[in-house]
Amino acid sequence: MKLFVTCKDCEAQLPLPYSALDRAELARTVGDTFSLRCPKCHATNTYTVNEVVARESAAIAALAFGLLLLGTGVLAYCANGNANG
Secondary structure (H helix, E strand, O other): OEEEEEOOOOOOEEEOOOOOOOHHHHHHHHOOEEEEEOOOOOOEEEEEHHHOEEEOOHHHHHHHHHHHHHHHHHHHHHHHHHHHO
16 A cells, blocks of 8 residues: 655645554654645645555555455356366
8 A cells, every 4th residue: 555645735645654554653753743745746745644644556446356256267167167077
């Protein structure tokens, strides 16, 4: 999962340079508030951990979907093979 905040000035999505499984872990890592500079508008703003949102990586979602299709195909093949044999 990628962590993001929204720039308070230009509303760009800013990826966080931190990783955490939940907000409590993020707060232990960076504190309850942290500052981040927007690469788009160059404004530096202070954010709280409650403003952080998590988004699933597109690559991870694609990989999970591919594994689901592969697993379904293997199960269908095995079920069909056992019924004929």
